[in-house]
Amino acid sequence: MQAESSRAWGLAHHFDNFEQQREASYLGMWVFLVTEIMFFGGLFTAYVVYRSANARAFALGSKELDITLGAFNTAVLIGSSLTMALAVWAAQQGKRKQIALFLVLTILLGGVFLGVKVVEYRAKIDHHLLPGPDFHFPVTEVDEILGVQEGNVEMFFNLYFAMTGLHALHMIIGIGVLLVMVVLALRGSFSRKNHNLVECMGLYWHFVDIVWIFLFPLLYLLGRNI
Amino acid sequence: MTEHITSVRTYLLVFIALMILTAVTVLVAFQDFGAWNDVVALTIAVIKASLVVLFFMHIYHSTRLSKLVVVSGLVWLVILIGLTLSDYLSRGLVGLASS
Numbered sequence: 001m002q003a004e005s006s007r008a009w010g011l012a013h014h015f016d017n018f019e020q021q022r023e024a025s026y027l028g029m030w031v032f033l034v035t036e037i038m039f040f041g042g043l044f045t046a047y048v049v050y051r052s053a054n055a056r057a058f059a060l061g062s063k064e065l066d067i068t069l070g071a072f073n074t075a076v077l078i079g080s081s082l083t084m085a086l087a088v089w090a091a092q093q094g095k096r097k098q099i100a101l102f103l104v105l106t107i108l109l110g111g112v113f114l115g116v117k118v119v120e121y122r123a124k125i126d127h128h129l130l131p132g133p134d135f136h137f138p139v140t141e142v143d144e145i146l147g148v149q150e151g152n153v154e155m156f157f158n159l160y161f162a163m164t165g166l167h168a169l170h171m172i173i174g175i176g177v178l179l180v181m182v183v184l185a186l187r188g189s190f191s192r193k194n195h196n197l198v199e200c201m202g203l204y205w206h207f208v209d210i211v212w213i214f215l216f217p218l219l220y221l222l223g224r225n226i
Numbered sequence: 227m228t229e230h231i232t233s234v235r236t237y238l239l240v241f242i243a244l245m246i247l248t249a250v251t252v253l254v255a256f257q258d259f260g261a262w263n264d265v266v267a268l269t270i271a272v273i274k275a276s277l278v279v280l281f282f283m284h285i286y287h288s289t290r291l292s293k294l295v296v297v298s299g300l301v302w303l304v305i306l307i308g309l310t311l312s313d314y315l316s317r318g319l320v321g322l323a324s325s
Binding site for chain 1: 228229231232234237238241244245248251252255256257258263264267268270271274275278279282283284288289291292295296298299300302303306307310311314315319320321
């Protein structure tokens with residue numbers, strides 16, 4: 001196997017060179033993210049349909065959410081996207097310590113986001129806003145005349161927990177993969193030519209950021225002015 | 227196509243733009259534009275998402291094939307939401323949320 005051993009380390013046998021390997025993994029990751037768009041797309045469609053059916057109930061539910069915490073988390077997640085982008089930048093220069101540093105910062109910011117989410121979930125559960133037998137939302141007479149029933153507001157919180165929960169699950173998985181990558185970076189597994197894992201992880205993390213960029217206005221902001 | 231390395235300066239500018247747009251979207255949420263509320267909020271979200279896709283996710287400097295994959299994903303999303311709504315709206319089961 002003389003030919004095999006003369007190949008550069010990290011280059012899979014079915015690629016001609018690192019350039020081709022990088023293009024293929026970048027494209028493959030995007031194809032996966034397109035399936036993720038459709039995964040979240042189903043929930044977004046459900047949101048559009050149920051909000052169209054009773055926009056006022058959704059506005060009432062939205063007002064129960066903490067806009068300050070939501071905005072803070074949006075800023076935190078955008079910050080983590082910046083550190084993730086800088087980790088990819090460091091990988092492109094082959095600076096392994098900087099890769100690890102930026103990945104750790106990304107993990108920390110992701111942890112802050114999830115921590116705030118726990119605080120928010122706790123408050124919703126304490127206020128009986130978790131859908132189920134304990135759910136209670138006082139609907140005023142005026143709102144009742146306008147067609148709002150408790151169940152309509154409950155549907156908003158069904159979607160709130162489903163959408164933010166699926167988003168949080170993606171972040172937990174992402175943080176798990178990031179932890180592995182910090183170890184790989186410190187071991188020197190990434191080089192200027194071969195850092196596809198970091199780049200693909202970056203795409204995933206930015207995708208999760210984009211989902212939140214839509215979730216924030218849809219869940220926290222729309223209906224504030226009613 | 228050799229790998230394009232986006233500068234730190236570009237990343238920082240995109241980051242600042244995203245932060246400003248976040249502040250703007252929170253501020254305009256308390257204004258009433260009537261039927262245009264949803265449009266305003268979603269337009270800002272689309273601009274933010276586009277910045278992330280183009281620069282953080284390197285689509286701006288990628289091949290045509292990669293750009294095509296991204297656009298195809300959006301086309302399927304439009305089909306998903308568009309066809310679902312065409313059914314619900316045309317049967318009068320739901321109305322437009324903003325009205």
